[in-house]
Amino acid sequence: xxxxxxxRLQSQGELTTVKILMSHxxxxxxxxxxxxxxxPIWNIxxxxxxxxxxxxxxxxxxxxxxxxxxxxFVLKGTKAGDKLSVTWRDNRGDSRTDEAVIS
Amino acid sequence: xxxxxxxxxxxxxxxxPQPKDTTDAALAQYRQMLQEANPxxxxxxxxxxxxxQARGPKAQSLRTCDLGLGPGVVKGAWVRLPRYFSDTGRxxxxxxxxxxxxxxxxxxxxxxxxxxxxxxxxxxxxAQLAAYVSxxxxxxxxxxxxxxxVEREMYAIGQELFYMRAGTHDFSCxxxxxxxxxxxxxxxxxxxxxxxxxxxxxxxxxxxxxxTGSIWSMQQRLADCFRQQRFPKPxxxxxxxxxxxxxxxxxxxxxxxxxxxLKR
Numbered sequence: 001x002x003x004x005x006x007x008r009l010q011s012q013g014e015l016t017t018v019k020i021l022m023s024h025x026x027x028x029x030x031x032x033x034x035x036x037x038x039x040p041i042w043n044i045x046x047x048x049x050x051x052x053x054x055x056x057x058x059x060x061x062x063x064x065x066x067x068x069x070x071x072x073f074v075l076k077g078t079k080a081g082d083k084l085s086v087t088w089r090d091n092r093g094d095s096r097t098d099e100a101v102i103s
Numbered sequence: 104x105x106x107x108x109x110x111x112x113x114x115x116x117x118x119x120p121q122p123k124d125t126t127d128a129a130l131a132q133y134r135q136m137l138q139e140a141n142p143x144x145x146x147x148x149x150x151x152x153x154x155x156q157a158r159g160p161k162a163q164s165l166r167t168c169d170l171g172l173g174p175g176v177v178k179g180a181w182v183r184l185p186r187y188f189s190d191t192g193r194x195x196x197x198x199x200x201x202x203x204x205x206x207x208x209x210x211x212x213x214x215x216x217x218x219x220x221x222x223x224x225x226x227x228x229x230a231q232l233a234a235y236v237s238x239x240x241x242x243x244x245x246x247x248x249x250x251x252x253v254e255r256e257m258y259a260i261g262q263e264l265f266y267m268r269a270g271t272h273d274f275s276c277x278x279x280x281x282x283x284x285x286x287x288x289x290x291x292x293x294x295x296x297x298x299x300x301x302x303x304x305x306x307x308x309x310x311x312x313x314x315t316g317s318i319w320s321m322q323q324r325l326a327d328c329f330r331q332q333r334f335p336k337p338x339x340x341x342x343x344x345x346x347x348x349x350x351x352x353x354x355x356x357x358x359x360x361x362x363x364x365l366k367r
Contacts, residue, residue: 008142023145067316074300 028063111248142364150235159209168204181240199340237362247352261350302358310364
């Protein structure tokens with residue numbers, strides 16, 4: 001099972017800065033192990049953020065994103081009590097969803 | 104200059120040296136940005152879960168582990184380590200104490216834990232536990248005890264090792280870490296003989312290392328210092344590395360703990 005994300009929210013007026021730290025190996029598929037064999041690609045492909053169930057941000061990721069990625073974006077038109085949900089899905093079909101409430 | 108301790112510690116603390124020029128200012132800004140996203144936090148969460156989880160041959164959690172402040176007390180324990188433990192009859196740092204607990208309480212083989220490579224199997228567990236335990240002392244001042252004669256002896260040994268020149272390069276830790284305001288390439292070299300320098304170095308490990316994408320403990324940092332000095336590889340949690348930790352920890356008295364840190 002994958003480890004939880006760390007989601008931090010900073011609100012100012014109707015703007016909310018979302019900072020997400022994800023726990024993932026993010027193997028690029030380019031790296032070789034000690035015996036010279038290519039380490040199979042294993043990374044997050046899709047990131048989806050929803051606010052009160054409505055999709056507000058989607059991202060497509062590939063092998064260029066680092067291990068344990070940090071992801072930041074700004075949402076407009078937010079208010080206290082809004083529920084933010086973030087989901088990532090990787091190429092092995094594994095996924096993880098975490099939630100945070102805007103205060 | 105080879106034993107680089109705590110070079111990339113976080114900014115915004117009392118002991119971080121003020122930027123001297125634009126390069127330093129740019130580096131300070133870089134660290135500030137990284138500080139908001141320290142992946143060490145992920146390892147703290149893992150370590151916390153591992154602490155409470157029933158594991159090992161005896162299927163026990165570490166909730167009864169005594170880190171010096173009584174069984175199960177984690178808060179504030181790290182800033183008082185290394186210290187003398189009467190049950191083992193020796194001075195132990197955090198990692199060697201965790202080995203004792205994992206052996207006594209959980210039934211792990213002590214020698215197996217010592218012989219493993221860093222970041223492998225249960226040794227990764229130890230690093231994650233160390234990240235968790237150290238995070239529970241964040242913001243507290245170091246107060247490594249020197250009340251017991253054995254603790255004072257370990258400080259003296261650590262000091263001697265710090266100044267001992269050896270190896271193919273005739274190096275000591277002191278060769279690079281006893282001057283102020285020096286750096287190697289872009290890395291500031293803390294003066295470990297001063298409280299500020301020792302606090303800056305000792306107080307920011309365990310740390311997440313961006314270059315390796317993993318959590319590094321103090322023992323791993325010291326082992327790598329030995330390698331960089333072209334010294335023989337020290338045994339994990341050996342008396343020598345613990346003595347050096349005592350030396351650094353005592354020198355850091357009164358400085359604020361900032362671990363887990365974030366390093367290059």
